[in-house]
Amino acid sequence: xxETNLTLHRARTALQRGQLDQTxxxxxxxxxxxxDNVEARYFLGLSCALxxxxxxxxxxxxxxxxxxxxxxxxxxxxGAALLQQGRAEEAIAHLQAALALEHSHARLHIxxxxxxxxxxxxxxxxxxxxxxxxxxxxxxxxxxxxxAALQQGGNPPAAIxxxxxxxxxxxxxxxxxxxxxxxxxxxxxxxxxxxxxxxALDLVPTAASALRDRSRALESLQRLPxxxxxxxxxxxxDAADPSLLAGALSCSLRLCAWTHLADYMQRLRQVPSGLESxxxxxxxxxxxxxxDQRRCAAVRGPAATAPIPTxxxxxxxxxxxxxxxxxxxxxxxxxxxxxxxxxGDHPVGRLLCSLxxxxxxxxxxxxxxxxGTDPHSNPEAARLRAxxxxxxxxxxxxxxxxxxxLRESGVDIAIDLNGYTSGGRPAIFAHRAAPVQVNYLGxxxxxxxxxxxxxxxxxxxxxxxxxxxxxxxxxxxxHCYLPSDNRRALADPPTRAQVGxxxxxxxxxxxxxxxxxxPSVFDVWMRLLTAVPGSVLWxxxxxxxxxxxxxxxxxxxxxxxxRLVFAPPLPGMAEHLARQRLADLYLDTLPYNxxxxxxxxxxxxxxxxxxxxxxxxxxxAASALTAVGxxxxxxxxxxxxxxxxLELTQEPGRLQALRAHLERQQSTSPLFDCARYAxxxxxxxxxxxxxxxxxxxxxxxxxxxxxxx
Numbered sequence: 001x002x003e004t005n006l007t008l009h010r011a012r013t014a015l016q017r018g019q020l021d022q023t024x025x026x027x028x029x030x031x032x033x034x035x036d037n038v039e040a041r042y043f044l045g046l047s048c049a050l051x052x053x054x055x056x057x058x059x060x061x062x063x064x065x066x067x068x069x070x071x072x073x074x075x076x077x078x079g080a081a082l083l084q085q086g087r088a089e090e091a092i093a094h095l096q097a098a099l100a101l102e103h104s105h106a107r108l109h110i111x112x113x114x115x116x117x118x119x120x121x122x123x124x125x126x127x128x129x130x131x132x133x134x135x136x137x138x139x140x141x142x143x144x145x146x147x148a149a150l151q152q153g154g155n156p157p158a159a160i161x162x163x164x165x166x167x168x169x170x171x172x173x174x175x176x177x178x179x180x181x182x183x184x185x186x187x188x189x190x191x192x193x194x195x196x197x198x199x200a201l202d203l204v205p206t207a208a209s210a211l212r213d214r215s216r217a218l219e220s221l222q223r224l225p226x227x228x229x230x231x232x233x234x235x236x237x238d239a240a241d242p243s244l245l246a247g248a249l250s251c252s253l254r255l256c257a258w259t260h261l262a263d264y265m266q267r268l269r270q271v272p273s274g275l276e277s278x279x280x281x282x283x284x285x286x287x288x289x290x291x292d293q294r295r296c297a298a299v300r301g302p303a304a305t306a307p308i309p310t311x312x313x314x315x316x317x318x319x320x321x322x323x324x325x326x327x328x329x330x331x332x333x334x335x336x337x338x339x340x341x342x343x344g345d346h347p348v349g350r351l352l353c354s355l356x357x358x359x360x361x362x363x364x365x366x367x368x369x370x371x372g373t374d375p376h377s378n379p380e381a382a383r384l385r386a387x388x389x390x391x392x393x394x395x396x397x398x399x400x401x402x403x404x405x406l407r408e409s410g411v412d413i414a415i416d417l418n419g420y421t422s423g424g425r426p427a428i429f430a431h432r433a434a435p436v437q438v439n440y441l442g443x444x445x446x447x448x449x450x451x452x453x454x455x456x457x458x459x460x461x462x463x464x465x466x467x468x469x470x471x472x473x474x475x476x477x478x479h480c481y482l483p484s485d486n487r488r489a490l491a492d493p494p495t496r497a498q499v500g501x502x503x504x505x506x507x508x509x510x511x512x513x514x515x516x517x518x519p520s521v522f523d524v525w526m527r528l529l530t531a532v533p534g535s536v537l538w539x540x541x542x543x544x545x546x547x548x549x550x551x552x553x554x555x556x557x558x559x560x561x562x563r564l565v566f567a568p569p570l571p572g573m574a575e576h577l578a579r580q581r582l583a584d585l586y587l588d589t590l591p592y593n594x595x596x597x598x599x600x601x602x603x604x605x606x607x608x609x610x611x612x613x614x615x616x617x618x619x620x621a622a623s624a625l626t627a628v629g630x631x632x633x634x635x636x637x638x639x640x641x642x643x644x645x646l647e648l649t650q651e652p653g654r655l656q657a658l659r660a661h662l663e664r665q666q667s668t669s670p671l672f673d674c675a676r677y678a679x680x681x682x683x684x685x686x687x688x689x690x691x692x693x694x695x696x697x698x699x700x701x702x703x704x705x706x707x708x709x
Contacts, residue, residue, distance in 0.1 A: 004030065004037070011043050015050075023047040038064055042074060054081050072101045080111050088118040106135040106142060113145050122153030133166075140166065140173050147179060154398055156187045167196075174203035178210050181217075190217050208238040215247055219254075225545050227251045242268055242277035250282045253515040254542075256549040261286075261519065273299075280420040284445055285515050288591040290469040290615040293445050298471065300420060301449030334689050335365045337411040337434065338388075339402075340442065341372035341395070341423025344381040347596035348417055348442050350573065353380070354485040356387035358678035364685070367411065369402065371395050372423055380573065403431035412436060412689050416452065419443020436688045436698075439472055441482070444595060444617040446470040453698040454688060456681070457481050460623035461616045469615075473698040475684045478705040479670035479677070480627040482620065484599050486672045491578040499579055500565055505534035506649055509583035509606065511567065511597055514542040516589040517550070524642045525587060526557040532649055538583055541566040573600075580604040584655050585648060590638065593621040602628055602671065607658040609633050609648070611641040627671035628662065679708035 011026040027044035030037050041060050049057035061078040064071055079094035095112040099105070113128035129146030132139060143166030150159035163180040170176055181196030197214035201207060215230030228251035234244045249264040251257070265286060268274040275283075275292055276299040283296040338356070342348040359366045368388035372395055385391055390409075394402045402425070406414055414434035418424030421442050429437050430451050439447050440456040447455075448471045455462075455472035458481040467474050496503055508528060510517070529535055541547060551561035570576045577600055580586075586601045588594050588610035594601070598621040601608050610621035612634055622634045635641040648654050666672055683703050691698065 004034070008039050008043070011040070015043060015047055018050075020047045020051045024051075036067075038068060038071070042071075045074075045077065049077070049081055054084055057081055058085075070101060072098055075101065076105070076108055079108070079115075083111055083115050083118070086118065088115040091115045092119075104135060106132040106139055109135065110139070110142050110145060113142075113149060117145070117149055117152065122149045125149035126153060133162075138169055140170055140176055143170075144175060144179055147183060151183060151186070154400075156183060159183050160187065160189075167199075172203060174200045174207065174210075177203065178207070178213075181210070182213060185213060185217050190221050193217050194221075206237045208234040208241060208244065211237075212241075212244055212247060215251075219247070219251055222543070224251050224255050224543055228255060228257065240267070240271055242271045242274035245271075245274065246277040246279065246282070249286065250279065250515075253282065253285055254546065256514050256517060256546045256553065258519045258549075258553065280445065280448075281422075281443070282515075284615070284617040285518075285592045288613055288615065288618070290445075290466065293615055293617075294448060294469045294471070297420065297446050297448030299448070301426065301447050301452075301471070333361075333363055333365045334413065334685060335367065335409070335411045336413045336415065336685060337367040337369050337406055337409070338415050338417055339369040339371065339406075339428065339433070340417035341370070341425075342417060342421075342442065343368055343370045343384055344372060345378050349381060349384050350485060350488075351441065351483050351596055351599070352417070353384045353387060354487060354674040355483040355678055355681065356384065358674050360678070360682060361389065364682060365389055367409065368392070369394050369406065371402070371418070371425055399425055399427040400431050402428045403433040406433040412692075413438060413685055415440050416447070417442040419445070419447055435692050438688070444592075444620060445615065446472060454684075456684065457616065458623050459702070460612075460626050461619045466614075467700060473700045475688070475700065476702040477677075477680050477684065478703055478707075479680075480623040482595065482599060482624060482671075483677050483681075484603070484672050484674065486666070486674050488577065488603060489574045490581075490604060491572070491574040493578045493581040494575075496582055499567065499582065501538065501582060502534070502536060505536060506532055506585075507536055507538050507583045508585055508587050508645075509538045509580065509601070510587045510589065510594075511538075511540040511580070511601075512589050512594050513540070514546040514550075516592045516594070518590065519553075520638060521587075521589050522550070522553060523557065524638055524645075526554060526559045527642060528587075528645055529554075529559050529563055531646055535649075536563050536565050537587075538565050538567060541568045576600070577604045580606045585609055585645065587645065588621045590641075591615060591618040593618055595620045598624045599671070602662055603666070605659050605662045607633060607648075607655060607662065609635070609641065609645055611635045611638055624671055628665045628669045630658065630661065633658075676709055680705075683707035 007026055007030055011023050014022040024044055024047045027040040030040040041064050045057040045060035058078060058081050061074045064074045075094050075098040079091045079098060082091035092115045095108055095115060099108050109128045109132035113125045116125035116128060126146055126149035129142050129149055132142035133146055136142060143162060147159040147162045150162060160183045163176060163183060167176045167180055177196050177200035181193045181200060184193035184196060194214060194217055197210055200210045211230050211234035215227040218227035218230060228248060231244055231248035231251060235248060238244060245264050245268050252261050276295050278296050280297040280300050283293045287293050340348060356366060366389050368391040370393050392405060394405060411434040413436040415438045416429055417440060419439055419442050432451060437452050438454045438456060439452050452472050454475050455470055457474050458477045461481060462474050501507060525537055529537060547566050551564055554561050554564055580601055581604055583606050586606050586608040588608055590611045591613045593610060598608050602624060608621055608625060610625060612619045612622040625631065625633050635644050670676060680703050687701060
């Protein structure tokens with residue numbers, strides 16, 4: 001062996017042992033004597049790349065390829081190094097050249113797939129990963145990459161199939177079982193997702209991410225105690241993970257399991273950007289500061305899709321009154337589309353129905369876009385569907401396709417009725433479904449997204465000067481922003497005995513969701529029960545564990561648990577409304593008020609006592625009470641709220657007078673005047689559209705009380 005070959009052997013051995021400095025020194029010594037020594041230059045590049053000096057490695061390998069373009073090793077390593085630096089397009093050229101020289105290298109196909117994925121070419125990526133799988137069927141990285149590319153390319157069934165096959169070939173790969181679980185979870189296959197999460201956790205019991213996501217699936221299935229236990233187990237392995245804290249906090253709220261609630265919130269605030277890990281909807285119930293709510297939404301909004309596309313040329317043309325087949329004249333009807341997963345037997349659907357029926361069809365074409373399933377399963381839902389001029393069941397379409405549907409339909413204004421509530425799909429609006437996009441009704445707060453132009457509100461829910469907490473331009477209606485339905489029937493009220501109430505004694509009522517009940521409000525309620533002997537608190541029956549937890553919390557505050565009466569769900573709204581006539585006073589929650597439930601109570605003639613906070617969600621009941629002329633039932637602190645509740649029970653005839661007032665308001669109040677409400681909202685839509693037609697940006701404005709009437 002000559003001296004050069006001996007030195008190369010030493011360099012190779014040093015490289016294998018990880019002695020990178022020695023490798024580089026030996027190679028540079030050889031190159032000083034022979035600048036054309038390809039092996040020395042190749043090993044020098046490897047040592048530099050492994051030592052983190054990728055730029056030098058790239059330079060050395062480019063030098064080799066200048067005189068030896070068919071050097072497979074160098075071409076392959078150069079492609080990998082460029083990919084490492086994120087220079088995907090350059091990497092693709094070299095990886096393809098290497099594969100042209102030798103196409104049977106699975107790792108090169110994997111690198112090529114990653115490069116295509118990096119520049120948003122999921123179909124090419126999937127093809128490359130699939131070739132790697134064909135070459136090495138047991139290669140986990142290839143299968144994971146292929147599934148991810150298929151998912152990104154809008155083909156979840158193929159991604160699931162790919163992972164199922166890979167998991168059968170690699171039954172001990174926790175990564176594959178976890179990826180399969182996530183794909184099934186995203187596809188809504190929650191039960192089978194749980195099986196895959198379980199297999200991943202059997203292999204790696206301490207995997208916090210799998211514990212977290214399994215708990216999220218359990219939460220979606222309403223298996224809340226199991227979900228909470230899963231989050232708490234994961235926190236034992238990663239106590240500072242904000243996503244785990246946020247999940248545990250969410251389940252705790254829904255179960256009224258308050259033992260660790262304050263601790264979870266404090267720990268979230270201690271983690272950098274930890275508060276933003278809260279789902280925006282959860283933040284409405286726990287974060288009283290509207291700026292905290294804004295921050296949670298701002299993280300979620302821009303992430304709906306990236307990058308956010310601009311309106312299509314057709315959409316722009318329609319907004320300016322012509323130029324495309326979908327366009328129409330400026331004085332033609334404005335096309336508005338209400339988009340929601342809740343166009344059925346849901347509070348949003350019930351609030352919306354009369355508004356849709358009262359829209360002026362001479363001025364507006366009204367379109368319904370249902371994102372849920374079976375949206376007309378009962379008479380109320382069927383009535384709502386029939387009220388729309390045209391109706392699309394789009395629940396099985398992906399986000400981009402729904403947005404395209406709206407654009408192709410020539411929609412001028414698209415209204416998001418979900419926001420960050422269950423079933424919401426903000427990415428539809430991130431694809432710019434219409435020239436004007438509006439946040440309305442379903443989510444009581446900002447969506448924090450640049451692609452939403454307006455938020456429908458009123459002067460109570462967003463007082464003047466509070467606009468800085470909202471990413472949208474604020475449009476204030478002259479009365480309560482909530483629509484209502486003045487055609488709702490009330491059945492004959494049952495007897496107290498029929499609904500499990502005592503024959504005598506005052507009935508406090510709070511038919512709200514469990515997650516809205518905060519410990520501080522519950523403290524007040526228990527003091528009210530103590531102060532008014534014989535009184536009971538009538539609550540909505542939610543999760544049975546939540547009911548048991550509330551009973552235990554009552555006992556801990558010196559109140560007998562049987563003074564909490566839980567009302568089961570009823571099949572019809574007429575019966576639900578009627579039973580509320582048996583209550584004496586509705587007690588609202590803070591920081592998340594009763595919203596549609598407030599309207600239900602007031603329509604049934606039940607007075608509502610509220611405490612208004614600073615956020616939108618905490619001021620909705622105050623808005624409704626203002627609209628029915630009962631500002632005396634609005635308080636600004638829990639101390640005042642407690643004091644006012646006691647005063648109302650101690651003033652003879654006061655509660656009855658409030659009931660009589662509400663009876664009169666059914667025919668005169670702006671809250672229940674659906675035709676007038678529709679004219680006000682239409683005035684807002686018209687102004688939004690006209691600004692768009694003139695090429696003007698969105699602006700905040702208030703609708704005058706006489707507008708459109």
